[in-house]
Amino acid sequence: MKLKSMDISATASASSIVFDALRKAIIGGQLEEGEPLRQDEIARLFNTSRIPVREAISRLEEQGLVKTQRYKGAVVAGLSPQETEEIFDLRALVEPEIIRNAVPLMSKELLTKARDKCAAFSASSDPMEWGDLNRDFHETLYSASDLKFFLEIAHNAIDRVERQIRAQLVMSNGMERAGREHFGILEACEEGDAEQAAKLTRDHIQGAKKSLLAHLPLS
Amino acid sequence: MKLKSMDISATASASSIVFDALRKAIIGGQLEEGEPLRQDEIARLFNTSRIPVREAISRLEEQGLVKTQRYKGAVVAGLSPQETEEIFDLRALVEPEIIRNAVPLMSKELLTKARDKCAAFSASSDPMEWGDLNRDFHETLYSASDLKFFLEIAHNAIDRVERQIRAQLVMSNGMERAGREHFGILEACEEGDAEQAAKLTRDHIQGAKKSLLAHLPLS
DNA sequence: ATAAACCAAATTGGATCCAATATTCAATAT
DNA sequence: ATATTGAATATTGGATCCAATTTGGTTTAT
Numbered sequence: 236m237k238l239k240s241m242d243i244s245a246t247a248s249a250s251s252i253v254f255d256a257l258r259k260a261i262i263g264g265q266l267e268e269g270e271p272l273r274q275d276e277i278a279r280l281f282n283t284s285r286i287p288v289r290e291a292i293s294r295l296e297e298q299g300l301v302k303t304q305r306y307k308g309a310v311v312a313g314l315s316p317q318e319t320e321e322i323f324d325l326r327a328l329v330e331p332e333i334i335r336n337a338v339p340l341m342s343k344e345l346l347t348k349a350r351d352k353c354a355a356f357s358a359s360s361d362p363m364e365w366g367d368l369n370r371d372f373h374e375t376l377y378s379a380s381d382l383k384f385f386l387e388i389a390h391n392a393i394d395r396v397e398r399q400i401r402a403q404l405v406m407s408n409g410m411e412r413a414g415r416e417h418f419g420i421l422e423a424c425e426e427g428d429a430e431q432a433a434k435l436t437r438d439h440i441q442g443a444k445k446s447l448l449a450h451l452p453l454s
Numbered sequence: 455m456k457l458k459s460m461d462i463s464a465t466a467s468a469s470s471i472v473f474d475a476l477r478k479a480i481i482g483g484q485l486e487e488g489e490p491l492r493q494d495e496i497a498r499l500f501n502t503s504r505i506p507v508r509e510a511i512s513r514l515e516e517q518g519l520v521k522t523q524r525y526k527g528a529v530v531a532g533l534s535p536q537e538t539e540e541i542f543d544l545r546a547l548v549e550p551e552i553i554r555n556a557v558p559l560m561s562k563e564l565l566t567k568a569r570d571k572c573a574a575f576s577a578s579s580d581p582m583e584w585g586d587l588n589r590d591f592h593e594t595l596y597s598a599s600d601l602k603f604f605l606e607i608a609h610n611a612i613d614r615v616e617r618q619i620r621a622q623l624v625m626s627n628g629m630e631r632a633g634r635e636h637f638g639i640l641e642a643c644e645e646g647d648a649e650q651a652a653k654l655t656r657d658h659i660q661g662a663k664k665s666l667l668a669h670l671p672l673s
Numbered sequence: 674a675t676a677a678a679c680c681a682a683a684t685t686g687g688a689t690c691c692a693a694t695a696t697t698c699a700a701t702a703t
Numbered sequence: 704a705t706a707t708t709g710a711a712t713a714t715t716g717g718a719t720c721c722a723a724t725t726t727g728g729t730t731t732a733t
Contacts, residue, residue, distance in 0.1 A: 250512070286505070293513055294512055294515075318602070318603070384540050384611075
């Protein structure tokens with residue numbers, strides 16, 4: 236018996252497959268804000284019935300990624316400038332705590348991985364992948380933390396503003412500055428300076444918020 | 455046309471009725487942690503089919519109030535001492551921000567209402583209602599805030615530890631101290647001292663955490 | 674007697690069908 | 704011509720039915 240074992244109960248249900256796919260499509264911008272999600276259409280796309288689709292949509296609504304009206308259906312949720320600002324403030328409050336908690340728990344390997352991601356981000360010239368590389372770097376650092384609820388909240392908050400983050404990276408000197416700031420955060424982590432890492436993370440998020448709001452309509 | 459208008463589309467769907475009822479039963483302690491939620495049984499209780507029940511349960515799972523396993527069903531979620539501590543730390547981070555934001559927005563009427571709730575809490579001698587009165591007081595103050603995402607998170611965090619909060623209130627001098635601290639928070643709000651209100655709120659939550667953890671098994 | 678194999682009941686996940694509501698567009702009245 | 708009514712269509716919410724999986728007890732082989 237030389238089979239690689241695999242938890243069969245971990246196989247995904249139809250509804251979770253649909254949920255993951257819709258979530259990615261929403262935060263990735265393939266579905267744009269306000270766009271209606273037709274249960275029938277989605278069910279056909281995934282070769283299932285509408286039941287798993289409905290469950291997926293109700294979960295997305297609970298996460299704030301879609302808004303539904305009774306008998307009218309669901310549309311991709313959008314954010315007003317005020318709401319965007321609030322989400323960034325929330326991130327600026329929670330993510331520094333995560334980093335502060337994570338720094339003493341970071342292994343050598345994790346720091347190496349983070350350095351690679353940091354480099355990959357700075358080196359990329361394809362705007363299509365900047366958003367993913369950015370998130371990848373941050374979440375690598377965060378993954379050392381054992382604050383699961385803080386992480387839940389940070390992930391959801393980032394989900395809700397992924398599109399804005401991508402927009403912010405492509406504008407003016409967004410990439411250049413983000414790369415620089417990432418490097419600063421990474422260095423603080425490598426030196427084990429949790430306070431400094433937390434402070435730089437807060438500044439990084441507040442800076443992104445500021446440059447984003449400056450370019451938003453009549454904020 | 456002198457009809458009082460009413461938004462008919464705001465009538466509750468079956469799934470949201472079930473969701474609300476289950477949520478209240480869970481945080482109110484009527485369903486205890488680990489207790490399985492049988493779709494069939496719940497559907498019979500509400501005279502519906504299992505479809506709305508399943509949607510309600512999937513939403514509860516997204517909120518962290520139940521845990522489900524494929525083909526095994528859902529059980530009421532519980533918290534380890536470490537998880538409980540983390541939730542209180544989260545509350546201690548978020549709720550002071552809410553108060554700080556709310557204080558300048560509090561109307562004379564709201565403060566009057568809050569004073570009444572504060573008095574009602576301190577006056578109550580029925581342990582069964584202490585949890586509700588406590589939450590009622592805090593949320594009255596919070597309701598002046600316009601930070602909807604912060605509020606979402608605070609509400610959910612409180613949901614998850616309602617049972618522990620109730621336990622904390624009935625033990626030793628929990629009620630007495632809470633009443634005193636509530637009054638301090640209220641006073642700071644009335645004086646328009648947002649900083650002080652935030653600080654007292656943080657202390658209130660951290661104090662509750664400490665006295666709770668001291669009584670928890672092998673924390 | 675004990676442990677593996679297995680069958681029946683219970684339970685959940687998903688599909689199909691029906692009901693309730695919304696939307697669109699043609700018909701009609703003013 | 705425009706606004707209103709009303710029917711046809713589209714879409715969602717919920718009910719019922721079937722399939723997949725788990726669970727608990729029973730049988731059977733050693």
